[in-house]
Amino acid sequence: MNQKINNLTLKMLAKQLGLSVSTISKAIRDSHEISDTTKKRVNELVQKLNYIPNPYASSLGSRNSKTIGVVIPEVVDSFFAKAINGIESIAQENGYHVLIYLTHESIEKEKQILKDFESGRVDGVLLSVSRETCSHSHINILMNKGVPLVFFDRVVDEVKASKVVTNDYESAYKATELLIKNGCKQILFLSFLNTLAISNKRLNGYKNALLDNRLAFIEKNILTFQNDSKKDYLLLKKKLNLTKRADGVIASVEKLALPVYQACEELRLNIPGDVQVIGFSNLDTAAFLNPPLTTITQPAFEIGKTAAALLVKALGRKKIELANEEIIIPSTLVLRRSTSL
Amino acid sequence: MNQKINNLTLKMLAKQLGLSVSTISKAIRDSHEISDTTKKRVNELVQKLNYIPNPYASSLGSRNSKTIGVVIPEVVDSFFAKAINGIESIAQENGYHVLIYLTHESIEKEKQILKDFESGRVDGVLLSVSRETCSHSHINILMNKGVPLVFFDRVVDEVKASKVVTNDYESAYKATELLIKNGCKQILFLSFLNTLAISNKRLNGYKNALLDNRLAFIEKNILTFQNDSKKDYLLLKKKLNLTKRADGVIASVEKLALPVYQACEELRLNIPGDVQVIGFSNLDTAAFLNPPLTTITQPAFEIGKTAAALLVKALGRKKIELANEEIIIPSTLVLRRSTSL
């Protein structure tokens, strides 16, 4: 099909050096079975002829691919983009290739992708589940096939696996507390519909901070957005337009901070004068918004890097085993003007 | 090495059905050589046993990988993130996998990556070169090996290949013209050092707009940033602090818009009162900056999608050939308050 040029093979090298294919193969991979002088001869020819092994033949023979699969909901998202950077830094360092798959928050796609992984395409998987992910049999099935998997950020508590997350509960608690300290009485909590498994942790942090400060927890102050629906935005606007309107908003997801700004603008509400806003966000532009947005900033790069390191380390072992641990890397509260008094 | 479970192979399926391996293989790929009844029998067993072919064996045999390699400078960048979405949409649709590599603007990494591609790891390549990329032999070498390649956005003019770009020249011209119309006399042009090849197009658009409007083109008004160096920022600040200071700024790269905002803030300059700003950017937050940023917005998704479509279409042909064409998808000027009068 392809008009690939004359690809150099081990056999050709072997012929040129009067050695066997297996000797060449071993020499290239620095096997102890091969003498140093032979290794040198081989490597010189490899250099000279610019030989590059066929990765598919290697993978087939060795039953591993030096590839890790990264499954994330979305890439147009500062958190995930930065996490990819972290993952990629470890991958490069250890000679792994990175296959990226986007679920676009669809559990169906997620299932499809994980199923494909049963083929042995990747040596291990880094997974951040979609919002829709409520069941987790597809994940267990993959793991039971012996494919190592590490969760990052959006984990499924019910699945036993290595996980790298941030301190969602504490962060939300702290954010809520801040708003309370700043005098807010009616605090809206904005999130996306997350069917089950994925963290209600932020919500709980919010809830408990309210209770601990003798404020009522009001069900209606939780706004659960569907996918970019206009309806939710209108509901938000309505909440901000009541006589007894909200005076504080926590956007528990990066994408939900901007609608708040927009709503306030349209309603001519002053931030932070009328409404104080705080967002879970990795946006580099947070400091330049109008007004600058106070954020809970997750250690995206670190989370990606740590998850990848965990996986790569496990892959390097004879007997692959991932501890059932949860590594927590704390987020940072960055105070800016959207929450000053 | 891996404790992979009992992977199902064609041979096992063949035995169960009393057919030959080749028949099964053909049936699965819907070959015309196989009768419908046999295909049905095979597919039923495939379903039942949940058989998934080993991609590495397939690739080795068929000499193609159903994988495309995407090489970009950075993923924490709205443009590239959105371009990936476009690429991925086409890939998914056509059953291709997407291998993503980041150069981090380093030509050395870029060379490394392209060299690895000589191995046949990917069927085709989507490339947006690094800022450092001044020579292009590494690209030509790869293409000469018969690996189809499509440039997107950051192309190398000297290399003959398919390219998908936006109208950089016109966009910059238009942006400059806008500032001029708005009364700016001293317009700064901010860019990163791009050694050669990559578009001086934006710069030329800027230059010609000045000349066409009888404004002097002043070499010193071009600020060429190195990598995130503090020095450049200080130079920018200085330029905005002269007695005859700049009254307009064009950030020809997304990342350079924020430093302008920061500098203005520190200098207590009003945007757009004292300085008008326009940025090449895909930032979703542009509309919520203080003040909202007028942007030249590139059709990132479309560019990625088009480039991928071009590549995939070529890969589908018996004889792979990519026209030496350049597809131009125009950017949009979005007027916001950073340039109002």
Place this chain on the structure above:
DNA sequence: TTTATTTACGAAACCGTTTTCGTAAATACA
């Protein structure tokens, strides 16, 4: 009815490595 063609399949080679195993020569041990 005879011959040509098509249909539906199987045998075997092949893709380019890795891995297992066998072995002659070199070295160590006793």
Place this chain on the structure above:
DNA sequence: TGTATTTACGAAAACGGTTTCGTAAATAAA
């Protein structure tokens, strides 16, 4: 000096598919 180990390599069998080619039976053409 004879035996046990190492050392350094090669032959051949995987790995799990795809592809080529050959062929018997079924169908079409003459």
